[in-house]
Amino acid sequence: xxxxxxxxxxxxxxxxxxxxxxxxxxxxxxxxxxxxxxxxxxxxxxxxxxxxxxxxxxxxxxxxxxxxxxxxxxxxxxxxxxxxxxxxxxxxxxxxxxxxxxxxxxxxxxxxxxxxxxxxxxxxxxxxxxxxxxxxxxxxxxxxxxxxxxxxxxxxxxxxxxxxxxxxxxxxxxxxxxxxxxxxxxxxxxxxxxxxxxxxxxxxxxxxxxxxxxxxxxxxxxxxxxxxxxxxxxxxxxxxxxxxxxxxxxxxxxxxxxxxxxxxxxxxxxxxxxxxxxxxxxxxxxxxxxx
Amino acid sequence: xxxxxxxxxxxxxxxxxxxxxxxxxxxxxxxxxxxxxxxxxxxxxxxxxxxxxxxxxxxxxxxxxxxxxxxxxxxxxxxxxxxxxxxxxxxxxxxxxxxxxxxxxxxxxxxxxxxxxxxxxxxxxxxxxxxxxxxxxxxxxxxxxxxxxxxxxxxxxxxxxxxxxxxxxxxxxxxxxxxxxxxxxxxxxxxxxxxxxxxxxxxxxxxxxxxxxxxxxxxxxxxxxxxxxxxxxxxxxxxxxxxxxxxxxxxxxxxxxxx
Amino acid sequence: xxxxxxxxxxxxxxxxxxxxxxxxxxxxxxxxxxxxxxxxxxxxxxxxxxxxxxxxxxxxxxxxxxxxxxxxxxxxxxxxxxxxxxxxxxxxxxxxxxxxxxxxxxxxxxxxxxxxxxxxxxxxxxxxxxxxxxxxxxxxxxxxxxxxxxxxxxxxxxxxxxxxxxxxxxxxxxxxxxxxxxxxxxxxxxxxxxxxxxxxxxxxxxxxxxxxxxxxxxxxxxxxxxxxxxxxxxxxxxxxxxxxxxxxxxxxxxxxxxxxxxxxxxxxxxxxxxxxxxxxxxxxxxxxxxxxxxxxxxxxxxxxxxxxxxxxxxxxxxxxxxxxx
Numbered sequence: 001x002x003x004x005x006x007x008x009x010x011x012x013x014x015x016x017x018x019x020x021x022x023x024x025x026x027x028x029x030x031x032x033x034x035x036x037x038x039x040x041x042x043x044x045x046x047x048x049x050x051x052x053x054x055x056x057x058x059x060x061x062x063x064x065x066x067x068x069x070x071x072x073x074x075x076x077x078x079x080x081x082x083x084x085x086x087x088x089x090x091x092x093x094x095x096x097x098x099x100x101x102x103x104x105x106x107x108x109x110x111x112x113x114x115x116x117x118x119x120x121x122x123x124x125x126x127x128x129x130x131x132x133x134x135x136x137x138x139x140x141x142x143x144x145x146x147x148x149x150x151x152x153x154x155x156x157x158x159x160x161x162x163x164x165x166x167x168x169x170x171x172x173x174x175x176x177x178x179x180x181x182x183x184x185x186x187x188x189x190x191x192x193x194x195x196x197x198x199x200x201x202x203x204x205x206x207x208x209x210x211x212x213x214x215x216x217x218x219x220x221x222x223x224x225x226x227x228x229x230x231x232x233x234x235x236x237x238x239x240x241x242x243x244x245x246x247x248x249x250x251x252x253x254x255x256x257x258x259x260x261x262x263x264x265x266x267x268x269x270x271x272x273x274x275x276x277x278x279x280x281x282x283x284x285x286x287x288x289x290x291x
Numbered sequence: 292x293x294x295x296x297x298x299x300x301x302x303x304x305x306x307x308x309x310x311x312x313x314x315x316x317x318x319x320x321x322x323x324x325x326x327x328x329x330x331x332x333x334x335x336x337x338x339x340x341x342x343x344x345x346x347x348x349x350x351x352x353x354x355x356x357x358x359x360x361x362x363x364x365x366x367x368x369x370x371x372x373x374x375x376x377x378x379x380x381x382x383x384x385x386x387x388x389x390x391x392x393x394x395x396x397x398x399x400x401x402x403x404x405x406x407x408x409x410x411x412x413x414x415x416x417x418x419x420x421x422x423x424x425x426x427x428x429x430x431x432x433x434x435x436x437x438x439x440x441x442x443x444x445x446x447x448x449x450x451x452x453x454x455x456x457x458x459x460x461x462x463x464x465x466x467x468x469x470x471x472x473x474x475x476x477x478x479x480x481x482x483x484x485x486x487x488x489x490x491x492x493x494x495x496x497x498x499x500x501x502x503x504x505x506x507x508x509x510x511x512x513x514x515x516x517x518x519x520x521x522x523x524x525x526x527x528x529x530x531x532x533x534x535x536x537x538x539x540x541x542x543x544x545x546x547x548x549x550x
Numbered sequence: 551x552x553x554x555x556x557x558x559x560x561x562x563x564x565x566x567x568x569x570x571x572x573x574x575x576x577x578x579x580x581x582x583x584x585x586x587x588x589x590x591x592x593x594x595x596x597x598x599x600x601x602x603x604x605x606x607x608x609x610x611x612x613x614x615x616x617x618x619x620x621x622x623x624x625x626x627x628x629x630x631x632x633x634x635x636x637x638x639x640x641x642x643x644x645x646x647x648x649x650x651x652x653x654x655x656x657x658x659x660x661x662x663x664x665x666x667x668x669x670x671x672x673x674x675x676x677x678x679x680x681x682x683x684x685x686x687x688x689x690x691x692x693x694x695x696x697x698x699x700x701x702x703x704x705x706x707x708x709x710x711x712x713x714x715x716x717x718x719x720x721x722x723x724x725x726x727x728x729x730x731x732x733x734x735x736x737x738x739x740x741x742x743x744x745x746x747x748x749x750x751x752x753x754x755x756x757x758x759x760x761x762x763x764x765x766x767x768x769x770x771x772x773x774x775x776x777x778x779x780x781x782x783x784x785x786x787x788x789x790x791x792x793x794x795x796x797x798x799x800x801x802x803x804x805x806x807x808x809x810x811x812x813x814x815x816x817x818x819x820x821x822x823x824x825x826x827x828x829x830x831x832x833x834x835x836x837x838x839x840x841x842x843x844x845x846x847x848x849x850x851x852x853x854x855x856x857x858x859x860x861x862x863x864x865x866x867x868x869x870x871x872x873x874x875x
Contacts, residue, residue, distance in 0.1 A: 035660065037793070086844045093606065097797050098843050105836035112829055219790065223671060230664055265675035272668040275654075279661045342748060368750035380745035382738040384805060392731070393738050397750030399731055403759075406730035407723060413730070420731075456749060 006135035007252050013141035014210075015248020016148035020203040021221055022228035022240035023155065024196035030172040030235050031192045032084070034095045038103035039225050040218030041110075042079075042197055046072050046204025047213040048110055051119045061124050069201055076197025080190045103218060110215045121208030144206045151202065152241055159237065168192060220264065224251075227271040233284025242282055246270075294353075295320040295464060295495050296341075301350030301360070303333075303340055303519075310336040313350070314521050316514045320463075323486060323496045325506045327530075328516035329539055334499040335377070337516070338466050341497075342374050343367045354464075369397040373457030377469040377499075379449040381441045387452050388437040391424040394459035420459075427455040431485075446473050464495045471502040483509055507531070515539065558725055560854060561808045565718055572710045580706040582818055587713040588774045590814035593798045594724055594807065595767025600796070601804040602733065603760035604740025606659065608792045609650070609666035612673040613765040615787030616643040617772025619677065622690040622782055632696045636773035640766060647765030648758065655757045670789040677784040689783025693776050709778055716774065717811075720767060724807045727763075736760045737805070801842055803849030812850045 025039045036042075049071045053064030083102045087095045125139040159165035170178040171188045179185045211217065224247055232243025247267045254266035274281060294317035303311040311333045318324045326334050339345040341352060343364035352360040359367050368374070373394075382390050399420075405413035428434050431451040436444060441452060450470065457465060470486075471479050483505055486496060490509075500506050506513065506527065513530045515523040517539040523530055530536055572580050592614050599605045620639025624630045630638070654665045677684045684690065695704040696712065703709055727733045735756050738746045747753050776782050794817065802813020820838065824831040846852060 035663075083840065090843070090847060093796075094800060094843055094847070097793075097800050098840055100793050100797065101836045101839040101843070103836075105833045105840075108830070108832040108836065112833065223789075226664065226667070234660065265672065265679070268668050268671045268675065272665065272672060275657065275661060275665040275668060279657055279665075344744065344747065363752075363754075364747040365750050365752040368748060374748045376745070376748075380742045380748075382734075382741035382745065384737050384741055385734060389734055390738075393734050393746070393749045393751065396731055396735060403727075403730075403732055406732060407726050409726060417730070453745075460750060 003135065005133055006137055007256055008249070009132075009135070009137045009141055009145070011249035011252035012245055013144040013248070014252060015245035016144050017203050017207045017244075018221075018224045018228050018247050019241045019244025020148060020151065020199050020206070021225040022232070022244045023152075023237065024199035024203075025225045026229055026235070026237055026240040027168075027192055027199075028196045029229075030237075031168065031189060032095075033092050034084070034099065035092075035226075036196070037096060037100045037222060038079075038106060038218070039196075039200065040220065040222030041103045041106040042072075042075075042200035043204040043207065043221050044110060044213075044215060044218045045075060045106060046197075046201035047121065047208040047217075048114050048119075048204075048215070049201070050121055050205050050208055051114065051213045054121065055119055061122075065205060068205060069198060072197045072201030072204075073194050076194035077190060079197065080193035084189070084193060103222075107215060107218055114213075114215065116215060118212040118214040121213050123209035140209055147202065147206060151199070155237070164188075164191070223264075224267060227267040229281075230271045230279075231274050231281055233281030236281065236283035239281055239283035294318055295355065296497070297351075297353040298337075298341075299351040299353065301337070301340060301352065302348045303336055303345060304348045309519050311340065311347070311516075311519045314514075314516065314519070315350075316521065316524055318464075318495060318497055319512075320495050321490065321493060322511040323490055323498065323509045325510035325513045326497065326499045326516060327501070327506060327513060328522075331518075332516040333519040334516055335468055336519075338374065338468055338497075338499065341367075341466060342372065365397070368460070368462075371460070371463040372466065373460065373462035373464070374466040375450070375453045375457050375468060375470065377472055379446065379453045381449055381453060383440075383442050385441065386438050387428065387433060387441050387444065387448075388421070388424055390441055390452050391427060391455045391459055392420050394456035395420045395424070397460045424455070424459060427458055428452070431455055447478055450474075458489075462494065464497070465489065467496060467498045469499055469501065471500055471505050479505060554725065554728055557806060557808050557851075561721060561725075561811065564808070564811065565714070565721065569714055572707065572714075577706050580710050582822060584706060584709050584713050584778060586815045586818040587710075587717050588771050588778065589795070589798065589818060590717060590811045591713075591720055591774065592768045592771035593795050593802070593810035593814050594720055595764040595771070596795050596799050597724070597764075597804065597807065597810050598727075598736060598760045598767070599764035601799055601806070601809070602736035602740060603757060604743075605655070605757060605761055606663040607666045607761065607764065608663055608789060608796070609669045609673075610764065610768050610795045611787045611789065611791035612670040613643055613647060613768035614772040614775065614791070615673055615677065615782075615784075616646055616765075617769030618776040618782045618787065619684060619690070619772075620769070621773045622693045622776045623683070625694050626690055626692060632694050632777055636777070639773050640769040643769035643772070644762055644766050647762045651758050651761045655754070655761060667789055667792070670787075670792050674784050674788050677787070684784070687784060689781060691781050693780045693782065695780060696777050703777075704780075713774055713778070716770065720770065721807060721811070728807065732756075732759065797839065801839065801846075801849055803851030806849075806851050809849050809851045816850060 021039060021043055024042065025036055028034055028036050046068060049068040050064060053059045053067045054061065059067065079102065083098050084095065087098050123140040125143055128139040130137050130139050130142060159169060167178070167183045167188050170181070170183055171185050175185055228243035228247045229240055230243070231246050232239025232241070250266045250270055251263050255263040297317040299315050301311055301314050302309070314337065326337060328334055336345065340347050343362050346361045350360065351358045354370060359370070382393065385393070399416065401410070401413045401416045425434060425437060428437050431454065433448060433451055433455070436448065441449060444452065471482055474482060479502060486509055490496060510527055513525065513527055514521055515530060515536050522535040522539060523533045525533070568583065572583060592610055596607070596610045599607050617639045620642050621632065621635040624635035624638055625632050650669060654662060657665055678687050695702050697703065701708070703712055735746065735751050738749070738751065739753060739756050743753060775786070798813035798817045799810055801816060802811065803809025821831060821835045824834050827834055
């Protein structure tokens with residue numbers, strides 16, 4: 001029993017990180033139709049901004065976190081301006097290839113700046129453990145759950161209870177009409193990318209202490225985010241959260257009970273299953289299919 | 292005369308929306324049969340159901356003694372049915388000529404291997420397809436733009452290309468969705484002549500239209516839809532005076548005045 | 551056939567130029583040419599499925615992998631002759647493609663993209679982990695080279711002759727398909743699927759055809775790859791490669807036959823040309839790709855003004871092209 005609880009909490013914690021990445025991914029997709037292949041690299045950059053602030057500049061943790069988030073917001077804005085804006089009117093696939101190329105640039109620039117050696121990021125909870133119902137759980141994982149829950153609630157509030165959120169949803173539903181209604185669509189889109197970058201940054205900060213800060217982690221993370229989005233439902237914000245949790249749980253339980261070598265494979269096979277049987281995911285829109 | 296096309300009790304629902312409710316009519320061979328009605332009446336939906344793009348929720352569609360309701364589109368088209376769209380749907384990366392040639396698919400004779408090895412059979416097939424496509428384009432006054440990119444053609448020209456494509460497989464039944472939309476009066480006149488001559492060649496035409504002048508001059512029979520239901524059917528003169536039709540278009544309190 | 555003929559003539563010139571080039575450049579460059587050609591074959595295949603028919607498939611690298619692993623296993627484990635093994639691998643891959651196509655081609659747009667992505671990733675997971683069959687991440691070594699008329703084809707120049715011939719044949723096949731109703735149907739499919747249905751085309755069969763032909767080309771690329779490097783490992787066929795093929799297609803000019811060749815050449819050679827920049831060379835490469843995407847919307851193919859599609863012209867200038875029939 002204690003073992004199961006431990007696995008569950010660890011799975012949910014990992015899943016929460018995936019959920020945050022998937023959230024950033026989904027808000028960009030619903031607003032612009034762009035599948036951001038650099039989503040994993042966004043998280044990586046977030047982790048390394050933390051590395052620079054904490055390990056290299058030696059800033060106290062709270063200051064470093066703020067610095068990282070500010071840095072990520074700026075990064076999101078830069079990505080919007082340099083990659084998205086020039087390609088905005090092109091077919092979506094061109095923009096997607098653009099994000100792929102951007103991911104390459106990001107990853108290799110990261111290598112240039114920080115080298116290929118992974119860094120250890122300290123957790124603000126300095127490896128403290130908690131004992132719950134007979135299972136030993138890192139405090140950091142509990143913190144991940146709390147932070148993610150707060151962010152998700154905050155995001156819900158933003159999207160559904162503020163004017164900014166309505167503008168975002170309007171832009172996502174029909175960009176041209178939103179523009180005609182006087183919504184500053186370009187600013188909303190810029191904000192969307194910034195928000196996605198921030199979510200990725202938080203994910204990076206939370207993930208760093210568990211996984212090491214590694215320049216090559218982007219690809220694997222992006223795939224988990226995709227799997228989460230498929231399972232949860234492609235256009236769906238609650239779907240991203242649920243999907244992320246699902247992927248995290250599958251990975252942890254799969255690694256423990258079936259095989260740890262195949263652990264990455266479980267999420268993808270799950271994703272495949274959904275695609276064949278229920279492509280709209282748990283929450284997604286119905287897709288018209290013609291035989 | 293047994294009918295060419297008999298629509299029997301066709302209904303189509305999209306969730307809670309009843310696009311078509313229990314519509315029945317039949318089309319005799321060699322007729323020009325018009326479907327009219329206010330916007331949103333379900334006319335295009337009917338065409339989509341007839342051509343297999345939508346599966347009817349209920350009802351039968353009897354074409355030459357087979358119930359083709361729910362059949363896949365390519366099998367329906369292969370029975371000698373052609374269809375055009377109000378917006379003139381074309382293949383933008385192909386030239387006008389190639390657009391028309393795609394319409395010949397249902398009557399193609401040679402396969403992929405013949406194409407790969409450019410056998411005499413393949414070349415004869417292609418040449419014939421090309422020639423017939425050019426003839427159709429010529430008939431519609433488009434032979435000069437045969438090799439050009441359709442993206443640079445005018446709206447009227449595009450619709451002609453689409454019509455040529457539908458005609459290439461020598462259909463016996465043509466389904467036209469608002470062929471006169473966007474045309475000026477000279478072009479409408481040409482269209483009327485064209486449809487007349489197609490009728491005299493034995494092609495049965497079902498046409499959705501709003502252009503009353505065209506309808507009244509050409510249609511042998513008219514069915515009127517409103518909110519997915521058939522509200523009237525008959526010859527042009529009857530339909531013009533039919534109270535339900537007038538109400539559908541003009542609202543209550545209209546009094547018909549004979550001039 | 552108007553713009554296709556122009557494109558064909560430029561393609562022929564390019565192919566002949568490459569042939570001439572291989573005599574004069576360094577052996578390293580010839581190796582790079584071989585790598586580009588092997589990639590170009592896969593990208594040509596992708597053009598059928600995506601460039602023409604609009605199927606967003608991210609599984610092309612997996613199909614290359616099926617071909618490569620197929621021939622590698624048949625030669626190293628079953629001792630078959632490389633030519634025979636290659637033929638079997640290609641046929642096998644096409645069957646796999648048909649099987650995969652049946653369920654996945656019913657999906658549309660992004661869902662197809664993600665299903666094929668999942669497929670490619672699954673391929674990677676299986677090849678990395680089924681160690682008894684595939685050697686896992688260590689891959690398969692000592693794959694024999696082709697032999698022809700008593701000569702082992704293992705030098706760069708020798709392999710160039712083989713791969714160049716294969717490229718020429720497959721390019722001509724692509725042009726023949728373009729000049730037939732099959733090519734027109736596939737192109738029509740992406741342009742307007744509904745209008746294609748209304749033209750009497752069996753859309754399901756057309757999608758299968760485009761997908762399968764794409765997979766066959768990929769398998770050819772795979773067998774060439776296996777017998778060229780004599781060593782394969784799962785990483786050669788990961789989803790990143792699939793995205794690279796897509797990028798080559800878009801950069802070169804999607805929907806054309808010349809485009810895949812140009813794209814494969816550029817994406818293979820450009821990083822090499824940038825190597826003198828040192829560690830930053832991949833970042834510069836990525837940045838240049840972004841610039842190409844921004845400033846050349848239709849791909850490299852449009853650098854050649856000769857190839858811009860015809861607009862409606864003055865009828866007096868048009869050469870008569872009507873057939874006598």
